[in-house]
Amino acid sequence: MRVVVVLLICLSAFSTTAAVDRATQAALNDIDSSVTPATKPAGTTLKRSESSGESPRIEWLPLLSLFAPMLAAAVAVGVAGGIAGTFVLLRREALLALAMPQVVAVGAAVGLRNHWPTLPPAIVAAAGALIFLVTSRRRGSGPWVLPALYIAGLSISFLVIASKGQDVADLQKLFTGIDVAVAPSDAALAVPILLVVGITLAVLWRRWLLMAQAPAAAELAGLHPARWDALFLILLTTILLMGTNVLGVVMVLAMLFLPAATALPWARSVPVALIAAAVLALIFLGVGFAVSNLMQWPLSQTIGGVGFGFVVVSHLGARFL
Amino acid sequence: MTLIQVQNAMFGYGGKPVVRVDSLELRRGHCLGIFGPNGAGKTTLVRGITGLLPMMSGRVERQPGVELRLGYLPQHRAMELHWPMTGFDAAAMSISARRLFGWVRRDASAVLTSMRNLGVESLKHRPFGKLSGGQQQRLLLAGALAAEPNILVLDEPTDGLDVQSRRSLLDLLADCAARGLCTVVISHDVEDLLQLSDEIAWLHPAEHAGESSRCESISPEHFAERMLQTRRIK
Numbered sequence: 195m196r197v198v199v200v201l202l203i204c205l206s207a208f209s210t211t212a213a214v215d216r217a218t219q220a221a222l223n224d225i226d227s228s229v230t231p232a233t234k235p236a237g238t239t240l241k242r243s244e245s246s247g248e249s250p251r252i253e254w255l256p257l258l259s260l261f262a263p264m265l266a267a268a269v270a271v272g273v274a275g276g277i278a279g280t281f282v283l284l285r286r287e288a289l290l291a292l293a294m295p296q297v298v299a300v301g302a303a304v305g306l307r308n309h310w311p312t313l314p315p316a317i318v319a320a321a322g323a324l325i326f327l328v329t330s331r332r333r334g335s336g337p338w339v340l341p342a343l344y345i346a347g348l349s350i351s352f353l354v355i356a357s358k359g360q361d362v363a364d365l366q367k368l369f370t371g372i373d374v375a376v377a378p379s380d381a382a383l384a385v386p387i388l389l390v391v392g393i394t395l396a397v398l399w400r401r402w403l404l405m406a407q408a409p410a411a412a413e414l415a416g417l418h419p420a421r422w423d424a425l426f427l428i429l430l431t432t433i434l435l436m437g438t439n440v441l442g443v444v445m446v447l448a449m450l451f452l453p454a455a456t457a458l459p460w461a462r463s464v465p466v467a468l469i470a471a472a473v474l475a476l477i478f479l480g481v482g483f484a485v486s487n488l489m490q491w492p493l494s495q496t497i498g499g500v501g502f503g504f505v506v507v508s509h510l511g512a513r514f515l
Numbered sequence: 516m517t518l519i520q521v522q523n524a525m526f527g528y529g530g531k532p533v534v535r536v537d538s539l540e541l542r543r544g545h546c547l548g549i550f551g552p553n554g555a556g557k558t559t560l561v562r563g564i565t566g567l568l569p570m571m572s573g574r575v576e577r578q579p580g581v582e583l584r585l586g587y588l589p590q591h592r593a594m595e596l597h598w599p600m601t602g603f604d605a606a607a608m609s610i611s612a613r614r615l616f617g618w619v620r621r622d623a624s625a626v627l628t629s630m631r632n633l634g635v636e637s638l639k640h641r642p643f644g645k646l647s648g649g650q651q652q653r654l655l656l657a658g659a660l661a662a663e664p665n666i667l668v669l670d671e672p673t674d675g676l677d678v679q680s681r682r683s684l685l686d687l688l689a690d691c692a693a694r695g696l697c698t699v700v701i702s703h704d705v706e707d708l709l710q711l712s713d714e715i716a717w718l719h720p721a722e723h724a725g726e727s728s729r730c731e732s733i734s735p736e737h738f739a740e741r742m743l744q745t746r747r748i749k
Contacts, residue, residue, distance in 0.1 A: 404617060411609055
């Protein structure tokens with residue numbers, strides 16, 4: 195019954211999108227007639243039909259080809275993020291997932307300032323934060339650690355490149371994800387890593403369940419809960435690091451939280467939740483990509499908006515059905 | 516047969532003593548109750564006698580040639596019920612702890628057999644969070660027994676159960692002990708301890724800062740007398 199309801203939610207979202215498309219096509223037509231080709235947003239291929247007065251149509255194949263590296267990276271972030279996000283919500287690690295991309299941004303800012311590649315300093319920043327987190331957890335440090343990391347990352351990343359005009363703009367793009375462009379080499383590195391990490395997290399689902407429910411049972415069986423906790427943080431940080439570096443903070447967080455938040459009210463077991471979250475992430479990406487091109491909206495924010503709509507519908511459905 | 520013998524041992528963390536034990540024994544078919552206020556070192560004592568925590572001084576001897584398999588029955592009230600899991604998933608946790616990646620496909624039949632023995636096989640597809648406390652506790656016990664432990668540690672096993680579920684669980688635990696399983700019951704419930712235990716480790720908290728708690732080993736009869744005296748004085 196619940197699966198049917200989820201499918202209905204997905205179908206209704208698609209039909210809503212289609213309705214929006216028809217309504218916006220007329221507006222796009224008007225805009226298209228008043229905008230010269232030189233001022234059209236890059237990456238969107240609008241083509242006027244032969245007969246005058248018809249709606250402009252998007253040539254999807256060239257568009258998909260143009261955005262192939264970004265879409266491949268987004269699919270990998272969607273699958274890995276959907277899986278990781280399910281565990282993040284179940285383990286109540288949301289603040290960690292929010293703070294870590296800010297820390298990654300500090301590394302990226304150092305890279306931008308020195309005209310280095312952004313990934314190596316981002317890895318160093320994430321590793322430093324991770325070591326600090328793991329040791330502070332072992333010492334039982336208070337709840338100040340993650341909020342402090344969040345604010346520190348947000349502030350220091352901009353202080354590092356203050357008064358460096360173009361670099362500040364690049365960092366803002368990293369945070370907002372408004373201009374998502376991924377080089378093929380970046381995608382070739384990020385996609386396999388993200389997929390392997392996502393699948394590893396999924397394969398170990400019974401381990402995460404055990405560590406959350408009965409760490410004492412794990413300890414009596416000879417396992418080390420602290421080490422498994424550290425492994426989870428490393429896998430999660432890898433996803434946040436690779437995802438943030440290629441697609442920006444907004445896209446990563448949208449893919450991490452929203453598919454899992456949509457799937458969890460309906461899932462009766464962890465594997466079902468993981469599969470549903472990964473599939474929903476791909477649906478959000480597909481719908482978000484289509485809407486962002488039709489509406490000339492920024493991609494990350496559109497995916498976030500679509501995802502949030504699904505979350506609201508899902509939770510309302512779970513509450514009233 | 517003695518599985519573990521503890522003599523004049525001190526257990527603690529980071530060089531700081533937490534609990535001192537003069538003498539304790541875990542034997543097959545024997546139930547050791549652990550009683551004491553919060554913070555007295557009950558968990559430290561269990562970790563110490565099961566070998567998870569290295570002793571600071573004294574002696575902990577294990578029966579040579581006997582592989583110790585430790586099982587654990589968590590408090591059902593401590594479970595995080597927002598995790599989506601079925602009755603089978605909950606029961607399979609103990610056995611998954613003994614597998615490299617937690618996979619239990621090969622052991623599914625052992626878990627199901629144990630669930631059948633405890634009369635909870637029909638709950639295998641039901642959401643764990645929607646079951647009653649008694650059903651949850653039986654599922655967890657079935658899972659713990661499926662891993663075939665020779666020492667089973669139970670943490671407040673009857674906490675939050677209704678009278679009938681409590682009675683049923685205590686009978687099951689008595690059956691397990693009768694079949695040779697060594698059980699260690701951590702409980703604040705005096706009645707449970709009197710009904711199940713062959714020996715009770717009573718933890719008396721330290722009176723001064725820097726001192727350790729003291730573990731006194733007494734018989735259930737002696738424990739009952741002392742508890743009655745305490746009530747009369749109050």
